[in-house]
Amino acid sequence: MKIETVDLFYLSMPEILDIGDGSQDALLVRVRAGGFEGWGECEASPLTSIAGYVCPMSHSACKPVMQSVIGHNINTPEDIDAIAHLVHAQSLDLLQADHILSGIDIALWDLLGKKNQAPVYQLLGYKKSYPKLAYASHLFGESPELTFEKVKKSVQSGFHAIKLGWSNFGVQPIHTDHAHLMAAREAAGKNTLLMIDAGTAWKNNVNEAALRLQKLKEINAHWLEEPFSNGNLSAYKQLSVCRPTVPLAGGEGCNNYYQAKAMIDHAGLSFIQIDAGRIGGITQAKKIVDMALLRNVTYVNHTFTSHLALSASLQPYAGLEAHHICEYPAEPKSLAVDITLNYIKPDNNGYVTAPQEPGLGIIINTEAIKKYVVDTQITVNGKILYKTPEL
Amino acid sequence: MKIETVDLFYLSMPEILDIGDGSQDALLVRVRAGGFEGWGECEASPLTSIAGYVCPMSHSACKPVMQSVIGHNINTPEDIDAIAHLVHAQSLDLLQADHILSGIDIALWDLLGKKNQAPVYQLLGYKKSYPKLAYASHLFGESPELTFEKVKKSVQSGFHAIKLGWSNFGVQPIHTDHAHLMAAREAAGKNTLLMIDAGTAWKNNVNEAALRLQKLKEINAHWLEEPFSNGNLSAYKQLSVCRPTVPLAGGEGCNNYYQAKAMIDHAGLSFIQIDAGRIGGITQAKKIVDMALLRNVTYVNHTFTSHLALSASLQPYAGLEAHHICEYPAEPKSLAVDITLNYIKPDNNGYVTAPQEPGLGIIINTEAIKKYVVDTQITVNGKILYKTPEL
Numbered sequence: 001m002k003i004e005t006v007d008l009f010y011l012s013m014p015e016i017l018d019i020g021d022g023s024q025d026a027l028l029v030r031v032r033a034g035g036f037e038g039w040g041e042c043e044a045s046p047l048t049s050i051a052g053y054v055c056p057m058s059h060s061a062c063k064p065v066m067q068s069v070i071g072h073n074i075n076t077p078e079d080i081d082a083i084a085h086l087v088h089a090q091s092l093d094l095l096q097a098d099h100i101l102s103g104i105d106i107a108l109w110d111l112l113g114k115k116n117q118a119p120v121y122q123l124l125g126y127k128k129s130y131p132k133l134a135y136a137s138h139l140f141g142e143s144p145e146l147t148f149e150k151v152k153k154s155v156q157s158g159f160h161a162i163k164l165g166w167s168n169f170g171v172q173p174i175h176t177d178h179a180h181l182m183a184a185r186e187a188a189g190k191n192t193l194l195m196i197d198a199g200t201a202w203k204n205n206v207n208e209a210a211l212r213l214q215k216l217k218e219i220n221a222h223w224l225e226e227p228f229s230n231g232n233l234s235a236y237k238q239l240s241v242c243r244p245t246v247p248l249a250g251g252e253g254c255n256n257y258y259q260a261k262a263m264i265d266h267a268g269l270s271f272i273q274i275d276a277g278r279i280g281g282i283t284q285a286k287k288i289v290d291m292a293l294l295r296n297v298t299y300v301n302h303t304f305t306s307h308l309a310l311s312a313s314l315q316p317y318a319g320l321e322a323h324h325i326c327e328y329p330a331e332p333k334s335l336a337v338d339i340t341l342n343y344i345k346p347d348n349n350g351y352v353t354a355p356q357e358p359g360l361g362i363i364i365n366t367e368a369i370k371k372y373v374v375d376t377q378i379t380v381n382g383k384i385l386y387k388t389p390e391l
Numbered sequence: 392m393k394i395e396t397v398d399l400f401y402l403s404m405p406e407i408l409d410i411g412d413g414s415q416d417a418l419l420v421r422v423r424a425g426g427f428e429g430w431g432e433c434e435a436s437p438l439t440s441i442a443g444y445v446c447p448m449s450h451s452a453c454k455p456v457m458q459s460v461i462g463h464n465i466n467t468p469e470d471i472d473a474i475a476h477l478v479h480a481q482s483l484d485l486l487q488a489d490h491i492l493s494g495i496d497i498a499l500w501d502l503l504g505k506k507n508q509a510p511v512y513q514l515l516g517y518k519k520s521y522p523k524l525a526y527a528s529h530l531f532g533e534s535p536e537l538t539f540e541k542v543k544k545s546v547q548s549g550f551h552a553i554k555l556g557w558s559n560f561g562v563q564p565i566h567t568d569h570a571h572l573m574a575a576r577e578a579a580g581k582n583t584l585l586m587i588d589a590g591t592a593w594k595n596n597v598n599e600a601a602l603r604l605q606k607l608k609e610i611n612a613h614w615l616e617e618p619f620s621n622g623n624l625s626a627y628k629q630l631s632v633c634r635p636t637v638p639l640a641g642g643e644g645c646n647n648y649y650q651a652k653a654m655i656d657h658a659g660l661s662f663i664q665i666d667a668g669r670i671g672g673i674t675q676a677k678k679i680v681d682m683a684l685l686r687n688v689t690y691v692n693h694t695f696t697s698h699l700a701l702s703a704s705l706q707p708y709a710g711l712e713a714h715h716i717c718e719y720p721a722e723p724k725s726l727a728v729d730i731t732l733n734y735i736k737p738d739n740n741g742y743v744t745a746p747q748e749p750g751l752g753i754i755i756n757t758e759a760i761k762k763y764v765v766d767t768q769i770t771v772n773g774k775i776l777y778k779t780p781e782l
Contacts, residue, residue: 266653
């Protein structure tokens with residue numbers, strides 16, 4: 001089979017709020033080949049990614065992503081790998097390329113799974129898909145009391161693992177940080193996993209971060225996430241050897257294998273968090289899983305949008321029993337809910353499992369998402385390079 | 392002063408060839424504030440960068456670059472730094488952002504230099520601008536004989552340093568590589584600096600690269616550039632300790648400070664090559680210069696386009712006498728020549744110096760470039776987000 005069409009759909013809520021909620025818009029990718037159809041999602045700026053897919057060539061290493069996809073073979077997993085290599089060679093100097101490739105790669109795996117009547121994790125070589133403990137991500141409350149209520153509600157709704165993050169944590173007075181942390185643990189009870197996400201709050205300041213370790217230890221934080229900017233290897237490394245030890249997590253900002261490898265090799269991480277919608281898709285994510293295994297670092301997905309993205313993010317480590325934690329979109333906007341007809345729901349113990357159905361096992365609700373479509377057109381020298389396709 | 396307007400101009404040769412020549416198109420940036428005007432250039436996909444400048448917000452950390460620039464203060468170098476911080480916070484998840492920021496940052500330095508009647512390198516804290524040995528970059532010839540002729544011609548035209556690169560080097564039979572290397576040294580003579588650029592030919596294969604070291608040593612290669620993909624720290628590091636030792640150069644693919652720092656700290660580089668048009672502009676390039684100094688790594692610019700880009704690339708290390716090598720666009724397309732009215736020409740010894748005139752010291756030839764303007768329009772939900780502005 002050859003890849004016949006790749007259609008990009010820019011979807012958006014009617015209003016985008018200036019908050020840290022990545023489920024407010026989406027870039028869906030539909031790939032068709034040989035009578036099969038696959039769907040993927042980029043965790044990326046939709047308009048910028050569309051432009052990078054169709055842009056005119058600048059030179060031999062700055063071509064539109066389209067050129068490495070349309071008309072190429074799609075019969076085996078090796079074909080998907082070949083497309084990734086081609087994109088990296090032909091779009092080397094197109095910075096946005098990895099974000100664009102991500103949704104395409106995911107859609108190609110979905111298509112290949114449907115063709116082979118097998119879930120993607122089996123195509124990746126896993127025999128079985130193990131349950132993962134789903135954690136709900138929440139912003140800290142505006143006061144310690146509101147943080148308490150949030151966590152209480154999340155536990156009551158069935159989550160056995162909870163992450164609290166960003167907001168003002170790390171930049172407000174340290175005693176306020178402490179009050180939030182203690183409220184969270186009190187509400188969570190002793191047996192709920194509690195993770196804390198600093199959202200790069202301390203930029204380059206290891207001392208500021210280290211000041212929080214004692215309290216994080218006291219509340220038994222399972223990890224401290226993104227204390228610094230992605231790729232700030234030396235700051236991560238320094239913090240990782242400060243006492244008391246709190247395991248560090250990071251990596252969501254990585255957009256290729258080498259960046260993730262650098263974080264694993266040099267940042268002192270205990271958990272590497274990869275967004276399949278940014279890293280270049282399932283192909284690159286699986287390579288990072290394999291490397292994390294070698295380095296004794298635990299792999300965790302980063303997912304904040306639809307259950308299409310969630311299924312894609314589960315596949316690369318579905319077969320690893322010991323890597324058992326999964327970020328679960330807890331409060332998505334209606335757009336992210338409406339993208340799919342079916343969902344990956346936590347069981348009574350709070351565990352989720354990658355679908356057993358072919359491909360990603362997720363059905364796109366093409367009717368429901370029509371109302372979110374953002375009509376987009378890009379014209380260059382009188383020629384229309386992109387126009388929103390028919391759903 | 393507040394930043395009043397930022398105009399992006401997509402310029403292109405009438406035909407783009409599928410060759411490794413980055414001077415075939417350009418994205419020029421014009422910034423206006425308080426009656427002053429500054430110009431910059433992004434080394435980036437023009438259409439994709441324009442889209443990232445105007446794209447609708449996706450969430451609080453994925454905003455259009457525009458939002459961190461228009462209306463903000465521009466009175467001091469600290470204001471430019473503040474804009475970079477804002478872009479990195481507000482466009483954290485917009486992968487293309489650093490390439491877009493680069494041209495804007497360069498234009499802001501140009502504007503501030505004009506306002507203060509000082510060259511940019513003085514605003515950066517340097518008292519003097521030292522001459523740099525200009526090296527001409529050429530593709531290897533199609534045969535060793537043609538490589539010989541190319542190098543001969545380059546020496547005759549006044550260059551005392553020459554780089555040969557990419558093309559088939561590294562992937563053709565090793566004896567062919569050797570023949571090219573020997574032809575190059577023979578044509579260059581004993582006293583011309585000769586650098587070899589592998590253009591990431593060996594991907595992840597350290598052994599393939601190591602096989603070439605003996606011959607590179609024999610021809611006294613000043614450096615071996617980009618043996619592997621940017622950011623492949625472990626492969627670089629392994630090669631750097633192979634015998635015989637050939638100094639390694641790399642870094643042109645870095646798009647932020649932390650990536651460059653990782654290359655300096657963990658890749659065993661002797662030379663760090665930074666493109667001010669990709670790394671986030673002069674501001675980030677200068678930070679990398681300061682860090683390279685601490686680590687005893689030599690800073691070199693990466694420049695392949697206009698003399699506007701060349702001046703921008705010289706400023707961050709203009710005041711460092713010992714860091715004295717400069718990539719010089721040797722065979723630019725007419726577009727890159729026509730962008731400016733004046734040029735930075737090598738002296739009789741083959742040295743170039745950053746201009747003494749205010750700002751970047753480069754005058755844009757707005758009349759000449761009109762014929763290269765690519766008429767572009769981006770429409771989202773019926774609203775025109777971008778339309779080529781008036782030159």
